[in-house]
Amino acid sequence: xxxxxxxxxxxxxxxxxxxxxxxxxxxxxxxxxxxxxxxxxxxxxxxxxxxxxxxxxxxxxxxxxxxxxxxxxxxxxxxxxxxxxxxxxxxxxxxxxxxxxxxxxxxxxxxxxxxxxxxxxxxxxxxxxxxxxxxxxxxxxxxxxxxxxxxxxxxxxxxxxxxxxxxxxxxxxxxxxxxxxxxxxxxxxxxxxxxxxxxxxxxxxxxxxxxxxxxxxxxxxxxxxxxxxxxxxxxxxxxxxxxxxxxxxxxxxxxxxxxxxxxxxxxxxxxxxxxxxxxxxxxxxxxxxxxxxxxxxxxxxxxxxxxxxxxxxxxxxxxxxxxxxxxxxxxxxxxxxxxxxxxxxxxxxxxxxxx
Amino acid sequence: xxxxxxxxxxxxxxxxxxxxxxxxxxxxxxxxxxxxxxxxxxxxxxxxxxxxxxxxxxxxxxxxxxxxxxxxxxxxxxxxxxxxxxxxxxxxxxxxxxxxxxxxxxxxxxxxxxxxxxxxxxxxxxxxxxxxxxxxxxxxxxxxxxxxxxxxxxxxxxxxxxxxxxxxxxxxxxxxxxxxxxxxxxxxxxxxxxxxxxxxxxxxxxxxxxxxxxxxxxxxxxxxxxxxxxxxxxxxxxxxxxxxxxxxxxxxxxxxxxxxxxxxxxxxxxxxxxxxxxxxxxxxxxxxxxxxxxxxxxxxxxxxxxxxxxxxxxxxxxxxxxxxxxxxxxxxxxxxxxxxxxxxxxxxxxxxxxx
Numbered sequence: 141x142x143x144x145x146x147x148x149x150x151x152x153x154x155x156x157x158x159x160x161x162x163x164x165x166x167x168x169x170x171x172x173x174x175x176x177x178x179x180x181x182x183x184x185x186x187x188x189x190x191x192x193x194x195x196x197x198x199x200x201x202x203x204x205x206x207x208x209x210x211x212x213x214x215x216x217x218x219x220x221x222x223x224x225x226x227x228x229x230x231x232x233x234x235x236x237x238x239x240x241x242x243x244x245x246x247x248x249x250x251x252x253x254x255x256x257x258x259x260x261x262x263x264x265x266x267x268x269x270x271x272x273x274x275x276x277x278x279x280x281x282x283x284x285x286x287x288x289x290x291x292x293x294x295x296x297x298x299x300x301x302x303x304x305x306x307x308x309x310x311x312x313x314x315x316x317x318x319x320x321x322x323x324x325x326x327x328x329x330x331x332x333x334x335x336x337x338x339x340x341x342x343x344x345x346x347x348x349x350x351x352x353x354x355x356x357x358x359x360x361x362x363x364x365x366x367x368x369x370x371x372x373x374x375x376x377x378x379x380x381x382x383x384x385x386x387x388x389x390x391x392x393x394x395x396x397x398x399x400x401x402x403x404x405x406x407x408x409x410x411x412x413x414x415x416x417x418x419x420x421x422x423x424x425x426x427x428x429x430x431x432x433x434x435x436x437x438x439x440x441x442x443x444x445x446x447x448x449x450x451x452x453x454x455x456x457x458x459x460x461x462x463x464x465x466x467x468x469x470x471x472x473x474x475x476x477x478x479x480x481x482x483x484x485x486x487x488x489x490x491x492x493x494x495x
Numbered sequence: 496x497x498x499x500x501x502x503x504x505x506x507x508x509x510x511x512x513x514x515x516x517x518x519x520x521x522x523x524x525x526x527x528x529x530x531x532x533x534x535x536x537x538x539x540x541x542x543x544x545x546x547x548x549x550x551x552x553x554x555x556x557x558x559x560x561x562x563x564x565x566x567x568x569x570x571x572x573x574x575x576x577x578x579x580x581x582x583x584x585x586x587x588x589x590x591x592x593x594x595x596x597x598x599x600x601x602x603x604x605x606x607x608x609x610x611x612x613x614x615x616x617x618x619x620x621x622x623x624x625x626x627x628x629x630x631x632x633x634x635x636x637x638x639x640x641x642x643x644x645x646x647x648x649x650x651x652x653x654x655x656x657x658x659x660x661x662x663x664x665x666x667x668x669x670x671x672x673x674x675x676x677x678x679x680x681x682x683x684x685x686x687x688x689x690x691x692x693x694x695x696x697x698x699x700x701x702x703x704x705x706x707x708x709x710x711x712x713x714x715x716x717x718x719x720x721x722x723x724x725x726x727x728x729x730x731x732x733x734x735x736x737x738x739x740x741x742x743x744x745x746x747x748x749x750x751x752x753x754x755x756x757x758x759x760x761x762x763x764x765x766x767x768x769x770x771x772x773x774x775x776x777x778x779x780x781x782x783x784x785x786x787x788x789x790x791x792x793x794x795x796x797x798x799x800x801x802x803x804x805x806x807x808x809x810x811x812x813x814x815x816x817x818x819x820x821x822x823x824x825x826x827x828x829x830x831x832x833x834x835x836x837x838x839x840x841x842x843x844x845x846x847x848x849x850x
Contacts, residue, residue, distance in 0.1 A: 312790075412794075424780065435797055436794065
């Protein structure tokens with residue numbers, strides 16, 4: 141396979157976590173090309189909450205300089221000799237993971253997103269010592285297992301945020317049985333939340349209840365498919381919503397917003413709350429008694445498997461799921477990350493490659 | 496229905512939470528007899544960890560003087576005019592709940608143990624203002640919904656601890672799909688734990704793994720049906736048991752024993768840990784990240800429904816589940832609660848009524 145001499149490897153990198161909104165274009169060296177790798181010329185990359193948690197140092201130390209971004213779409217420009225799923229020119233996406241061990245029970249059983257040796261799209265170390273660099277860049281190289289075909293009906297910029305935010309909510313909805321007969325709650329209407337409402341509806345859930353801490357997003361919530369909207373700033377909301385929900389996706393930081401005990405109170409017997417928010421700090425202490433009242437569960441979830449991503453994209457096309465995005469040229473990455481940190485964005489920035 | 500003039504209403508009560516091992520025989524007034532009530536002459540009562548948490552004030556203020564005890568067996572001596580399940584002379588048991596609202600969706604659908612207006616067997620207030628008094632006593636009166644027939648093949652003293660400890664372990668095993676193909680972990684080999692092992696085995700789980708903080712209970716664990724025993728005092732046990740379990744029943748106080756993150760590490764993808772221990776303090780703070788590594792869930796559970804209890808007792812008879820008890824005359828209750836608090840009992844005290 142001839143090397144694509146036109147493909148450049150450079151991106152907008154943060155050099156200092158204290159100046160996390162200052163990006164400088166830097167060259168980087170991708171991982172060594174292996175037989176199942178795919179090179180992708182990036183066109184768009186969404187800005188995910190994870191990017192902010194990472195570049196601010198909130199999630200711990202970062203390999204600097206670092207190019208973040210894991211809601212990537214573009215075109216295939218090179219495939220390794222053992223690649224079977226893709227050819228040059230295919231429209232593809234990459235999410236928050238670019239590698240795994242390929243060998244464990246989880247990888248072989250369709251749960252590669254739970255491999256213990258996951259390589260994340262940025263700030264991860266490959267076995268050869270390369271630091272993975274993300275999608276605020278011209279190109280990415282990834283094992284085909286972690287590359288997803290984008291349906292023709294879906295524009296690349298629409299598909300980008302689905303690569304992380306979308307799948308992060310789709311997977312737990314599916315795993316926990318969202319659908320006819322079920323009532324789903326979504327706490328927080330943002331990048332994750334706006335997809336959660338739509339997918340809960342697309343899966344046929346009886347009730348889709350949006351929880352937000354003010355009235356601001358009420359209209360959007362209904363437009364996104366909510367059957368009900370709850371302003372958690374109101375008194376008595378907990379009582380009104382007691383014992384109503386089978387599944388809750390929590391996308392907010394519960395140390396600062398709704399206490400977990402209030403969330404648990406809305407659940408039906410054996411209902412579950414899946415915590416998809418990943419704050420910097422630990423969750424506030426839970427009293428075991430809070431969980432016994434209705435025998436509820438609190439769970440975690442990590443993106444989704446390839447099969448789930450494919451299923452999600454099909455459902456998105458079939459049911460008209462829309463990404464509410466604001467497109468910016470990639471050089472405005474600094475402005476975008478500020479907007480995400482302050483919660484201003486409605487509901488995802490997508491950066492268009494301009495280098 | 497004639498009142499049984501021989502039935503006395505008195506029991507061993509705590510009068511001061513600072514003197515929680517000092518019991519005085521005290522008369523008490525049961526709730527007013529209602530149409531669906533059953534009066535039971537108590538023969539045995541098991542001592543549950545809940546009794547200790549309560550009488551020490553660990554779970555908060557209590558209404559004094561208080562007679563604890565909610566692992567009760569005896570004979571029916573009187574039935575109200577609308578009682579349909581029982582007649583005088585029946586061998587019966589009562590667990591940790593004696594009333595509910597009977598009217599909500601949970602009560603009507605077989606989840607009365609999750610009614611939001613439960614009356615617990617002791618320290619609860621009935622609508623008429625009566626404080627419920629427990630089973631370290633001569634008698635108890637309650638609604639037939641919360642009275643369970645004891646199979647003839649099961650002695651009353653064997654059945655007693657199953658009415659709280661037994662069902663507390665059985666219900667989550669059932670709810671979470673314990674059975675062929677599944678691997679179950681039980682952390683802590685005590686009152687609840689010794690049933691957890693036996694029921695997991697009785698339900699034909701592939702693997703039943705006992706976790707204890709020393710070697711002391713190894714022989715017992717294997718005799719109780721464990722396929723494996725793990726000493727959590729040993730190095731590397733977490734690594735060895737990573738990704739092995741579908742369901743864990745945790746009966747220990749995780750602030751003082753195994754960290755939750757270690758427990759989560761043993762779970763398979765989407766495995767769950769059901770926290771049956773109800774310590775006085777909040778659980779230690781959980782990092783959302785520790786749950787995403789395998790998409791696991793942490794859950795609670797509250798005793799079991801009548802249907803589950805009946806099923807459990809039936810299974811216990813069929814599969815030879817044994818209560819490991821130490822029988823004491825009820826006047827030695829002070830010694831028993833001390834032994835319980837010190838973790839000495841192997842694995843349940845059962846008090847025989849002597850007043």
